Amino acid sequence: MKSNQRGMMGSMWTQSLRSLLPWFLRLSLGIFLFRGFAEPLTAVPLDPPQRVITQKPQVCVHTRLIDEVYEGVIQRSLQMVREMGADTIVEFFPWAYAEPAKRQYDWSNFDRIVKHARNQGLHIIARMGLVPGWARPEAEVANSTLNTLPAESYDDFAYFVSQFAGRYAGVIDQIIIWNEPNLAFEWGFQQVDPIGYVRLLQAVYEPIHAANPNAKVLAAPLAPTLEPPGSPNGLNDLLYLEALYEAGMQGHYDAMAMHTYGFTEPPEAPPSTTALNFRRAELLHEIMTRYGDGDLRVYITETGWNDHPRWTKAVRPSLRVQYTIDAFRWAETYWPWAEKVCIWAFRYPAPTNNYPDNFTLVNGDFQPRPIYTAIQNFALGRSTEEALWLPAPSG
Amino acid sequence: MAARPFRLIYTILLPALTLWVWLLVIATFSLRWFSIERPGPPVREIFPYGEMRVGVDASYAPFAVATAEGLFGLDIDLAQAIAARLGAPVRFVNMGFDGLYDSLKTDQVDVLISALVTDYSRTNEVLYTLPYYNAGLVLVSRANQPLTRYHDLRDQQLALEFGSEADQIARRWQRRTPMTILPYELPSYALDSLRLQQAQAALVDSTSARLYRREHPTWNVLFTPMTDSLYLLATRRDRGQTWEAINRALAELLDDGTIEALIAKWL
Structure with missing residues (x-):
């Protein structure tokens, strides 16, 4: 009886397996076909080599390509940058992405951006930052951020940046060291430290030049802010820049990166030590001049206006x-x-669903916002007569 | 034979009755037990610093705005309501949008209340609460000519803000259903267009639609939600007790109508 039951069970198993077989085959075929369709999403053929046509060589845009999953999105973004008449992009190259373990490198994410930028005839200004977990003290990793760079890791950072400079020599010759170190948030939520930042510049300067003699080391752009000394949030950019000079920055950078935003004021609004507007860059340049660096080149690596209907610092x-x-x-x-x-x-990899989305030039579907078309017309010397929207309705 | 009914009573009915009585007793005590209002965990267990530290970017009207008199807005009121429910003092830490999540990670704040939506790339470090507001797109149409689906827009004129998310979605709709898109500079102009009978519908975000209706209280319109953009609060993943307490307070505020009243106050 028992052997009979076992026989019946065995036969039921065989039947079940047989009935599953067609589904298994269908699933396998599905996976095979999906792979076939999915492949083009990741491997994108290059365009024929392109050249940027522009009448305004100053025009440049900050992209956010490093977090893109699909190479096609990177390519489309850079095509549209070229078509807009910008010959240069600023892009973030995070240390944490390329050196996940000490002296072990993965350049693949960087390479695909560089490949497509070159293909579109674009220059790249690289912004370096974002600290891998191994370069932060183990005890602090849980409560530190990717912007926390301990002084004992400056040399590791310098070594990484020199590897980067050597690898992309001739393609990327402008390298920005860190971002807005006058904000606590960008300095790992620690008290901002101009002396520490100068030490960082000193650590990277020689290794970068040794790896790429043509490289220009750009001092970090400072965040426009009026935060007073001692504020936990950061330090006024004008005061911070002076502190950098006092700490011996001179001779350890080749050019200055700056951030200047217009907020609600027009670009011609006069600069003031108590106001944040576009011409605040002139105050920073005055400090450079006062310390004898007025002849150095300045790269405005972030600027613009926001048009979100509910941000208090936006315009229409x-x-x-x-x-x-x-x-x-x-x-x-x-x-x-x-x-x-x-x-x-230019565009964000994912929307924030908040006001920062209205800093972008195109939306997620690559639909140009009015600002894209306006910059394109300006850079290509086109007339701007065509209205993008209907006049305000009147009853 | 006469003993049989008694045997039935002893062997089946009596034990069954006893069981039912016991079940009733247990159910009654359970109900009573669960209905007792117990004090929540002490504030120090929920908030290690003895106060609810709220990270907010107070530059986003009408959710949080900084003025010389202090911070105001829906998110500010919501934070105060949650803190009151938990019996904790509240302290706001006003910062830029970019710094919000890092401030949570570095323990500068206990919770973010700043018109945030879920950021899936952060869910390994962050716990999100229940949503308290939907800022998604709404299709606005006149109440006497309701249009509630994009199919209804066939051969109609749809007003929207040029280059906005509404524009992005409407262009997708247009591929399936022929319609005329009327692009305007501002969402309020799109709504003007509908109100002044120049369009049959407008597609705008719900906040713009609500604020516009406040300005035109007699305008009889229908809002049909088209997309979701759910605002919620964010806490650290490793502070489960904080999340649990805040989420419970939020659920109570949703249940008792407090949040609806706050939304009506500001929007």
Whole structure:
């Protein structure tokens, strides 16, 4: 009886397996076909080599490509940057992505951006930062951020940046060291430390030049802010820049990166130590001049206006267009020291669903916002007569 | 034979009755036990610093705005309501949007209340609460000519803000259903267009729609949600007790109508 039961069970198992077989085959075929379709999403053929046509070589844009999953999105972004008439992008190259373990490198994410930028005829200004976990003290990793760079890791950072500089020599010759170190958030939520930042510059300067003699080390752009000394949030950018000079920054950088935003004011609004507006860059340049570095080139690596309807520091879209174009004209006319004026930002890898989305030039579907078209018309010398939207309804 | 009914009573009915009585007693005590209102965990267990430290970017009206008199807005009121429910003092830490999550990670704050939506790339470090507001897109149409699906927009005129998310979605709709898109500079102009009978519908975010309706209280319109953009609070993943307490307080505020009243106050 028992052997009979076993026989019946065995036969049921065999039947079940037989009935599953077609499904298994269908699943296998499905996976095979999906792979076939999925492949083109990741491997993108290059365009024929492109060249940027522009009448305004100052025009530049900050991209956010490093977190893109699909190579096709990187390519499309860079095609549109070229078509807009910008010949240069600023892009973030995070240390944590390329050196996940000490002296073990994975350049693949960086390579695909560089490959497509070159293909589109674009120059790259690289921004370096973001600390891997192994370069932070183990006890602090849980409560530290990717912006926490302990002084004992400066040499590791310098070694990484020199590897980067050597690998991309001739392709990326402008390297920004860190971002907005005058903000506590960008300094790992620690008290900001101009002396520490100068030590960082000193650590990277020689190794970068040894790896790429043509490289330009750009001092970090400072965040426009009025935070007073001792504030837990950061330090006024003008005070911080002076502190950098006092700490011996001179001779350890080749050019200055700057961030300057217009917020709600037009670009021609006069600068003031108590106001944040586009021409605050002039105050920073005055400090450079006072310390004898007035002849160094300046790269405005972030600027622009925001047109979110509910951000308190935004303007309406038509003003954003007007102010941005006027800002380019202002820089062209009055800022001979400004090498590039880069708009923040081309497109985000994912929407924030908040006001930062309205800094972008195109939306997630690559639909140009009015600002994209306006910059394109400006850079290509086209007329801007065509209206993008209907006039306000009147009853 | 006469003993049989008694045997039935002793062997089946009596034990069954006893069991039912016991079950009833247990159920009654359980109900009573669970209905007792117990004090939550002490504030120090929920918030290690003895106060609810709230990270907020107070530059986003009407959710949080900084003025010389202090911080105001829906998110500010919500934080105060949650803190009151938990019996904790509240302290706001105003910062830029970019620094919000890092401030949570570095223990500068206990919770973020700043018109945030789920960021899936952060869910290994962050716990999100229940949503308290949907800022997604709404299709606005006149109440006497309701349009509630994109199919209803066939051969109609749809007003929207040029270059916005609404524009992005409407262009996708347009591929399936022929319609005329009327692009305007501002969401309020798109709503003007509908109100002034120049369009049959407008696609705008729900916040713009609500604020516009406040300005035109007699305008009889229908809002049909089209997308979700759910605002929620964020806490650290390794502070489960904080998340649990805040989420419970939020659920109570949703249940008792407090949040609806706060939304009505600001939007």
